[in-house]
Amino acid sequence: MPLQPSMKLISVDDHLIEHPKVWTDRLPQKYLERGPRIVDEPSPSGGLPIQVWYYEGKRFPAIGLNAVAGKKPEEFGVEPVRYADMIPGCYDPKARLVDMDLDGVYGAANFPSFPRFAGGLFTKESEDFDLAFACVQAYNDYVIDEWCSTAPYRFIPLIILPLWDPDLCVVEIQRCAAKGAKGITFPENTVPLGLPSIYTDHWEKVFSIAEETDMPLCMHFGSSGSPPTTAPEAPYAVTIALYGTNSMSATAHLLFSPVFHRHPKLKVALSEGGVGWVPYLLERIDGTWERHRWYQNVVKDVRPSDLFHKHIYGCFIDDVAGLKARYDIGIGNMTWECDYPHSDSYWPHSRRYAEKVFADIPDDEVHQIVELNSRKLFNFYDEPVG
């Protein structure tokens, strides 16, 4: 049994649902009306009221969705979900720990939901950026002081940034690092959010402070706000099948950029993109670099795949191709994810499922993938004994 009982599963990609008072409990009085708040509205179908977020007078429907369980696939549908419909582990950290125990999962890094996976909502949807910054700080205080403090050696605090202002990002990273933050959510690509690219100097201070505080940039699939689509008429199945291509784009984007050359200690974690594509893409990127670097604005003396192996981590739930290619990917660059509480997670038998996934992998490699690499990535270690 390669997944030994002593190995602690650490998921680098789970999610939390912010409870209704995350912002109303923390924002100054003057912002309460315009800050994020949950409003009950009559249901169009005549059932229980639906619950929606409002922010700066804008309505953001659906705190989550429920793929209607028990239906035949041909009758499949979705409906908005209320807090009372969710299992409490979605929004209550104590209940989450119980669910993790049942699932055989020890530790987890959780991405935000309402602010979007890298907090982009406060950049894209705000008009008052003083309010927006207060909202970012309130979220980070909630994650560190309320969610993760429930079990500091099991929850990995991931923060969001005021992406519209790099100087404010620096201030917020420093503030949160002092409070115990371990990772920084960051868009897989900043350009679709209307922000300067990583090829400019715009993000230099942000990347420097991430290095200095030893926190990885965690780039979740979809955090750029631009999922892969092929045609307006194409079913969303195309997008689902192509999720990993956003991580591929982010990888090529990073490896040809000046980022890792200027920031030799920066770490990047790609979330929910799988890893099976890595060997092909690195071969392709290296080949491009070999032939075409001489006449382009590309660093000439460092092979991109070397940068990948030094700086970038991928993750997966089940990726047969990736596990077969693990030596080409780099065992040290692979981490495990669970994706709780999204319904495509294997809860409550993630550990049992992982035993099957890792059945043919040597013990020491499994240990690296499910636990040790994540601990190194996030500088996240158990409570000292004694």
Added chain:
Amino acid sequence: MASGRDIDASDWTERDLLTRELAAERLAADAAETLAELTALQTAAAPDADAVAQLQRRLNALRATRANVEAGR
């Protein structure tokens, strides 16, 4: 040839959550599987006491969690 249209919110996989109803179904299925394993172990010629105790503990936890999940409806 494609038939029909995408459902509204066809990006549900990014936002679909474990509801109490879905969780109860999964817990029931897991409990049934665990009970079958436990029964097989207990009826073996030389039952492994540690393995039996571990499975019994998991079964109890699954049932307790299911009861909590259903009680919250």
